Amino acid sequence: AQSVTQLGSHVSVSEGALVLLRCNYSSSVPPYLFWYVQYPNQGLQLLLKYTSAATLVKGINGFEAEFKKSETSFHLTKPSAHMSDAAEYFCAVSEPRGSQGNLIFGKGTKLSVKP
């Protein structure tokens, strides 16, 4: 069965500092992986996705994530945090076959950015 673990329910960084949000997955087959962001009072917005092409995936707003099969990880990074990055971030996994595109989400990591 698929599952997603996001380490750290809260992460706080200073403006301009590196952002690192961790995601580990469990899947019986090579998965598709997604990062979504949720701003207050809004729905989820796709940041980036991995679909078995390049292992380093670039997304919107300067975020990127690297798929590491050996570590079953898909950590999200951004070199320099901006105040507008404060939001909740969700990692999700989907299996390529027979899942009707169903996503399994992690519990989310709330990112705070200090001035």
Place this chain on the structure above:
Amino acid sequence: ETGVTQTPRHLVMGMTNKKSLKCEQHLGHNAMYWYKQSAKKPLELMFVYSLEERVENNSVPSRFSPECPNSSHLFLHLHTLQPEDSALYLCASSQGGLAVNEQFFGPGTRLTVL
């Protein structure tokens, strides 16, 4: 309207009320989803519709009843809810219901059950 819209944005109801949540997608997708988002819990998939047919029902109590009259509209009918049903209900859509295609989410309906 663009993307995925949901109405109402906020709803307060008593346990004996009957209400409905509405979702509309303007993206030409053919798969739609209902999720429940509670504090400190992962998003829970409730229902999936593909080509207007329900393809998944994740052991959701019968007090939640979905309806998909066409590929653009999705409803969630609510009756005799419990306080623990208070949550943010998110609708999403995707093309083809395929795993590779991302889901597009609406802003959600914040439901409070008194």
